Amino acid sequence: MNDTTPATKGLVLRSHARYYDFVARLLTFGQGGNLYERLVDLARLAPDERVLDVGCGTGSLALVAKARVGPSGTVHGIDASKEMIERASRKTRRRGVQADFQVATVEALPFPERSFEVVFSTLMLHHLPRPVRRKCAGEMARVLRPGGRVLVADFQTPARAREGWLARLHRHGFVTLGEVRDLLTTAGFRVLESGGVGVGDLHFTLATWQGDR
Numbered sequence: 001m002n003d004t005t006p007a008t009k010g011l012v013l014r015s016h017a018r019y020y021d022f023v024a025r026l027l028t029f030g031q032g033g034n035l036y037e038r039l040v041d042l043a044r045l046a047p048d049e050r051v052l053d054v055g056c057g058t059g060s061l062a063l064v065a066k067a068r069v070g071p072s073g074t075v076h077g078i079d080a081s082k083e084m085i086e087r088a089s090r091k092t093r094r095r096g097v098q099a100d101f102q103v104a105t106v107e108a109l110p111f112p113e114r115s116f117e118v119v120f121s122t123l124m125l126h127h128l129p130r131p132v133r134r135k136c137a138g139e140m141a142r143v144l145r146p147g148g149r150v151l152v153a154d155f156q157t158p159a160r161a162r163e164g165w166l167a168r169l170h171r172h173g174f175v176t177l178g179e180v181r182d183l184l185t186t187a188g189f190r191v192l193e194s195g196g197v198g199v200g201d202l203h204f205t206l207a208t209w210q211g212d213r
Contacts, residue, residue: 034199035197035199035200035202036060036061036063036064037064038197038198038199039061039064039120039122039151039153039197039204040061040064040065040068042151042153042193042197042204042206043118043120043149043151043206044149044206045065045068045069045118046068046069047068047069047070047072047073048069048070048072048073049069049073049116049117049118050069050073050074050076050115050116050117050118051065051066051069051073051074051075051076051116051117051118051119051120052075052076052077052078052109052111052115052116052118052119052120052143053065053075053076053077053078053119053120053122054078054106054109054119054120054121054124054136054140055078055079055080055106055121055122055123055124055127056077056078056079056084056085056088056101057079057084057088057123057124058084058087058088058091059077059087059088059089059091059092059099059101060091061120061122062075062077062088062092062097062099062101063091063092063095063097063099065118065120066092066097066098066099067097074100075098075099075100076099076100076101076102076111076116077099077100077101077102078101078102078103078104078105078106078109078110079101079103079104080103080104080105080106081103082103085101085102085103088101089101106121106124106128106132106135106136106139107132107135107136107139108139109139109140109142109143111143112143113142113143114143114144114145114146115143115144115145116143116144116145116148117144117145117147117148117149118148118149118150118151119140119143119144119148119149119150119151120150120151120153121136121140121150121151121152121153122151122152122153122154123153123154123155123202124154125152125154125175125180125183126154126155126174126175133183134183134186134187137183137184137186137187137189138187140187140209141187141188141189141209144209145209145211146209146210146211147208147209147210147211148208148209149192149206149207149208149209150184150189150206150207150208150209151204151205151206152180152184152204152205152207153197153202153203153204153205154174154175154180154202154203155174155175155200155201155202155203156174156175156176156177156201156202156203174201177194177195177203177205180194180203180205181194181205184205184207185207188209188210189207189208189209190207190208190209190210191205191206191207192206192207192208193205193206194206
């Protein structure tokens with residue numbers, strides 16, 4: 001694990017690492033486990049695939065992804081927060097799961113071109129300024145193999161404004177479904193499917209990368 005804290009223009013959740021899983025459960029109304037299973041289903045994850053989780057947080061999605069790709073598949077996660085990566089690494093070691101985590105930024109993914117069949121970006125895009133989102137989309141395209149898939153999931157604007165303590169937890173912002181679709185198509189992806197995740201205020205977009213044409 002790389003412990004060097006990189007420079008990024010995105011929001012880095014350092015002190016949040018110790019209670020990130022608790023907050024995620026609250027924001028998904030206790031359906032965190034179901035959420036990760038749903039996301040790997042939406043990404044059409046299959047055995048033996050190579051997977052990258054961009055902005056992996058504490059590694060919860062990586063655990064589910066590794067179970068789906070099996071012993072011959074590989075799962076990598078990156079996050080700009082050293083604290084998140086430390087928790088993700090401890091979590092996978094405790095459960096005996098083989099997954100690799102690195103401290104890195106979305107602006108410069110530390111992998112060669114065409115390294116993965118599937119890339120996830122979940123609950124992360126809203127932390128990035130728009131220029132960094134574009135760099136992130138370009139980097140995800142760079143590391144995907146032709147025919148590979150990207151699954152982006154994030155918070156949408158709620159139908160009703162929240163009030164009280166939950167609203168304060170959810171003050172980080174939102175990304176619309178249209179913004180995600182435009183971001184991916186501009187980067188050269190072809191959108192396959194999009195809509196509500198079915199958990200909380202989350203939407204998803206699944207797109208494929210056909211390679212340079």
